[in-house]
Amino acid sequence: MSMVVLKEIDEVSLKNSGYIKQRQKDMFTVRLRVPCGNVTSEQLIGIGHIAKQFGGGYVHITTRQGVQIPNVNVNDLDNITEELQFNCTPPGSSGPHVRNIIACPGNHECTSGIIDTYGLGGMLDGEFFKEKMHVKMKFAVTGCPNGCAKPQANDFGVMGIIKCTINSEECSGCGICTDTCPDKAIILKNEKASIIWDRCKLCGKCAKACPSDAISEDFRGYKIFVGGKNGRNPKLGRELIEVTSSHEVVAIFRKIINWSKKNNLSRERVGDCIERIGFEKFKHDMLLQEGGT
Numbered sequence: 645m646s647m648v649v650l651k652e653i654d655e656v657s658l659k660n661s662g663y664i665k666q667r668q669k670d671m672f673t674v675r676l677r678v679p680c681g682n683v684t685s686e687q688l689i690g691i692g693h694i695a696k697q698f699g700g701g702y703v704h705i706t707t708r709q710g711v712q713i714p715n716v717n718v719n720d721l722d723n724i725t726e727e728l729q730f731n732c733t734p735p736g737s738s739g740p741h742v743r744n745i746i747a748c749p750g751n752h753e754c755t756s757g758i759i760d761t762y763g764l765g766g767m768l769d770g771e772f773f774k775e776k777m778h779v780k781m782k783f784a785v786t787g788c789p790n791g792c793a794k795p796q797a798n799d800f801g802v803m804g805i806i807k808c809t810i811n812s813e814e815c816s817g818c819g820i821c822t823d824t825c826p827d828k829a830i831i832l833k834n835e836k837a838s839i840i841w842d843r844c845k846l847c848g849k850c851a852k853a854c855p856s857d858a859i860s861e862d863f864r865g866y867k868i869f870v871g872g873k874n875g876r877n878p879k880l881g882r883e884l885i886e887v888t889s890s891h892e893v894v895a896i897f898r899k900i901i902n903w904s905k906k907n908n909l910s911r912e913r914v915g916d917c918i919e920r921i922g923f924e925k926f927k928h929d930m931l932l933q934e935g936g937t
């Protein structure tokens with residue numbers, strides 16, 4: 645990233661690069677690029693020193709896994725930028741751009757995790773972070789249907805999913821899966837288990853619990869949501885497609901981002917744009933030639 649040259653850059657340009665003007669005269673909050681909310685121990689120590697040297701001696705952890713340093717004087721922006729770049733935690737994104745990509749721990753640490761959330765978050769960060777848009781765009785990656793990273797409350801959400809199949813011949817009728825399923829999506833009939841699909845959230849817990857190995861994974865992949873947001877007029881994102889690879893996830897988001905650039909009105913969030921144009925038409929346009937299920 646090029647250095648900030650204060651005489652040449654106005655406040656809007658500063659904001660777009662993660663320098664947010666505060667209510668106090670000449671003071672800025674510097675927002676950092678922190679994909680998936682992860683920083684190394686060394687980076688964290690560096691951020692602490694930098695906040696002490698140039699800010700108010702503390703950092704603020706944002707609601708979207710971001711880190712920002714408040715109370716930086718406008719005359720220190722060049723120097724703090726240099727230090728942050730050296731620390732490999734450069735200033736981030738604000739304004740009408742793709743914002744910090746957030747992710748839950750997924751299968752790295754969580755026992756419920758289905759997908760590699762950090763790997764996918766890194767791919768999305770590399771492809772989309774800070775891309776110029778008509779309006780802010782937020783991505784969330786969540787490891788399973790518990791949805792801790794709130795994929796339905798972001799413009800673009802991804803969720804790890806597993807579809808299971810029950811082999812009746814192997815099923816002993818023990819009922820462990822019916823007790824295990826958080827959504828009461830498995831019933832026993834004639835001592836054989838079967839899944840009620842419109843209740844199943846695709847978490848895969850039943851397959852792990854079955855003592856007879858009668859439940860197997862049919863499909864492990866990603867469910868994509870689009871059009872969610874918080875704020876003054878919250879909206880839940882809608883399910884668009886299920887795909888099997890992280891590369892397909894990136895490809896479908898590229899398609900949606902390009903569509904959004906063509907169709908969004910100024911300051912219109914993607915969910916509002918989809919509603920104005922019609923979800924079915926949007927879905928049809930997006931899924932042409934896609935290989936989802």
Ligand code: SF4
Nearest residue numbers: 748754757787788792
């Ligand atoms: S969404 Fe699932 S994988 Fe991610 S933290 Fe929550 S329970 Fe774990």
Ligand code: SF4
Nearest residue numbers: 815816818819821854
């Ligand atoms: S846990 Fe397995 S064996 Fe027991 S009822 Fe369910 S599918 Fe059948």
Ligand code: SF4
Nearest residue numbers: 825844845847848850
């Ligand atoms: S995948 Fe999850 S929600 Fe679906 S039947 Fe199994 S335990 Fe229930």
